[in-house]
Amino acid sequence: MSGIEIERKFLVHKAGKLYKTVAFARSHICQGYICDGKRPTVRVRIRDDKGFITIKGKSDKKGLSRYEFEKEISLEEARQLMKLCMPELIEKTRYLVRSGAHVFEIDEFYGSNAGLVMAEVELRYEDEPYEKPEFIGEEVTGDKRFNNSSLRKNPFIVWCDTLPQEYR
DSSP: OEEEEEEEEEEEOOGGGHHHHHOSEEEEEEEEEEEOSSSOEEEEEEETTEEEEEEEOOOOTTSSEEEEEEEEEOHHHHHHHHTTSOSOOEEEEEEEEEETTEEEEEEEEOGGGTTOEEEEEEESSTTOOOOOOTTEEEEOTTOGGGSHHHHHHSOHHHHGGGSOGGGO
């Protein structure tokens, strides 16, 4: 897959963890970064029993869209590439939830990002309408603290008290 990725990010209300009861699928994800920062980001991901390598360009000014290239690789290749990743891997469970014509990806983080639950929805164009499930809260699109590559360097545990209680 390659092309422009357009996505919105949201915090998820913790009350009742409703997203788990309405999810139609879930998977475990472990990902690391070979490089991140001002240059394109190179990510290695193991999702259940599959490997992926992803290259992401710099986001636009709103943080809404950017170029993304992703390719499935063998699980063994992903495991070997993980050895090249910078310290602090990201681990999370991803839940898939349908809402109208879209699928929201709900990520529940672990380790030093435990307590953070975020949702993303991919869109075909920036102002495409979508239906938010009731457990979706404040939009954080463009807030760099919520980029997975940023969470690697500045984990949620360090700044979680800056968010309202309903999100931690």
